[in-house]
Amino acid sequence: MGSLADFQNEIYLEGLGGARPALPTDLTALEELAGRRLPAEAFGYVAGSAGSEATAVANRAAFDRRRIVPRMLRDVSQRDFSVEVLGTKMPAPLLVAPIGVLSILHPDGELAVARAAAGLGVPMVLSSAASFCMEEVAEASGAGSPRWYQLYWPKDRDLAVSFLERAKAAGYTALVVTLDTFTLGWRPRDLDAAYLPFLRGIGVANYFTDPVFQKAVGGPVTDANRDLAILHWVANFGNPSLTWDDLAFLREHWDGPIALKGIQHPDDARRAVDAGMDGVIVSNHGGRQVDGAVASLDALPGVAEAVGDQTTVLFDSGIRTGADIVKALALGARAVLVARPYAYGLGLAGEAGVRHVLRCLMAELELTTMLAGCTRPGDLTPDILTEA
Ligand SMILES: Cc1cc2nc3c(=O)[nH]c(=O)nc-3n(C[C@H](O)[C@H](O)[C@H](O)COP(=O)(O)O)c2cc1C
Ligand SMILES: O=C(O)C(=O)c1ccccc1
Numbered sequence: 033m034g035s036l037a038d039f040q041n042e043i044y045l046e047g048l049g050g051a052r053p054a055l056p057t058d059l060t061a062l063e064e065l066a067g068r069r070l071p072a073e074a075f076g077y078v079a080g081s082a083g084s085e086a087t088a089v090a091n092r093a094a095f096d097r098r099r100i101v102p103r104m105l106r107d108v109s110q111r112d113f114s115v116e117v118l119g120t121k122m123p124a125p126l127l128v129a130p131i132g133v134l135s136i137l138h139p140d141g142e143l144a145v146a147r148a149a150a151g152l153g154v155p156m157v158l159s160s161a162a163s164f165c166m167e168e169v170a171e172a173s174g175a176g177s178p179r180w181y182q183l184y185w186p187k188d189r190d191l192a193v194s195f196l197e198r199a200k201a202a203g204y205t206a207l208v209v210t211l212d213t214f215t216l217g218w219r220p221r222d223l224d225a226a227y228l229p230f231l232r233g234i235g236v237a238n239y240f241t242d243p244v245f246q247k248a249v250g251g252p253v254t255d256a257n258r259d260l261a262i263l264h265w266v267a268n269f270g271n272p273s274l275t276w277d278d279l280a281f282l283r284e285h286w287d288g289p290i291a292l293k294g295i296q297h298p299d300d301a302r303r304a305v306d307a308g309m310d311g312v313i314v315s316n317h318g319g320r321q322v323d324g325a326v327a328s329l330d331a332l333p334g335v336a337e338a339v340g341d342q343t344t345v346l347f348d349s350g351i352r353t354g355a356d357i358v359k360a361l362a363l364g365a366r367a368v369l370v371a372r373p374y375a376y377g378l379g380l381a382g383e384a385g386v387r388h389v390l391r392c393l394m395a396e397l398e399l400t401t402m403l404a405g406c407t408r409p410g411d412l413t414p415d416i417l418t419e420a
Contacts (some may be wrong), residue, residue, distance in 0.1 A: 062373060074379070098363075112408050118346060176183050209282065217372070230265060296325070332365060355396065
């Protein structure tokens with residue numbers, strides 16, 4: 033396999049022939065471009081966060097407060113960024129985060145994301161709230177492509193079990209259980225636009241195709257029972273009464289690795305370990321749930337210290353550059369999930385846009401790591417960072 037940074041050479045060489053990249057390589061500029069080009073409601077849904085959006089801002093500020101201290105003359109000619117996480121091999125410590133309702137950004141939605149990720153060997157975590165069902169996405173990603181399933185744990189236990197059985201049958205090897213979104217946070221951008229895709233029947237494909245769900249709404253979803261089906265979805269989507277004791281149920285019905293997404297407190301991380309979970313994802317959902325919550329990167333060191341030697345610690349919320357990945361790995365993450373940037377790539381250029389975003393992040397990760405004097409993810413430890 034070539035190096036992750038080959039993308040950089042390709043861009044310069046194509047420049048000699050007069051071609052510039054179709055999309056910005058600075059993913060913050062990519063977001064601004066998406067803001068100008070995409071439909072306002074869809075962009076607002078993706079870009080928006082909870083309340084005053086202070087936590088979304090804090091997520092970024094926490095990266096800015098930490099700086100890498102490069103080391104010189106350390107022979108960085110041989111590098112290896114591949115890692116194995118929860119039984120899945122990947123070319124870089126990077127996964128595609130679960131994002132629901134992607135067809136609001138591009139008609140190919142999750143299918144385009146699956147193809148782009150599979151082409152690069154990057155694992156995709158498919159959302160429960162996808163606009164295409166898990167079997168269709170598995171087919172688009174192709175045999176042998178790494179894929180995990182993200183569960184929004186519904187009230188109806190039979191529906192949860194059905195999701196797990198379908199995910200297993202469709203080749204999803206690890207389960208991500210998102211705990212921080214049993215109900216949507218207070219999101220002024222969506223409220224002011226009176227916009228929720230699900231109420232329009234977008235992002236409910238896994239539910240509408242499910243036999244247990246269909247039984248509850250009197251058969252396959254047609255125009256006749258569609259409104260009922262949407263109401264049933266709303267009533268069943270999340271379960272605020274869940275407690276740590278309920279995790280035993282998941283362990284019973286899923287025999288692969290399980291990671292809990294939305295962990296911010298070291299004690300919750302310890303409880304995850306006690307409940308036999310294989311991983312925790314330090315995440316605040318990109319600031320979309322609790323406004324005023326701690327920045328996810330600030331929560332990472334405490335969680336890593338508490339459970340880093342007992343379970344797999346992953347991270348998301350605020351990753352925009354390869355240098356951000358270096359910082360998150362240095363603070364104890366084994367791998368990171370990229371989210372909003374690939375959604376903007378999808379909206380701007382479909383599969384090619386997602387591919388562009390993943391290649392930018394992987395190239396910059398390799399270049400930043402080697403220029404800092406390191407050659408592999410395991411070299412990235414807290415001592416390569418300083419507070420700004
Ligand atoms: C539009 C949108 C939809 C999302 N949908 C889901 C989802 O279905 N399941 C889930 O676990 N997380 C979901 N997330 C959260 C992401 O997986 C991730 O935690 C978050 O976006 C990270 O923040 P960042 O994008 O600012 O880096 C969603 C995020 C966005 C922006
Ligand atoms: O919008 C979100 O952040 C999200 O996670 C979600 C929740 C429900 C359905 C789809 C996505």
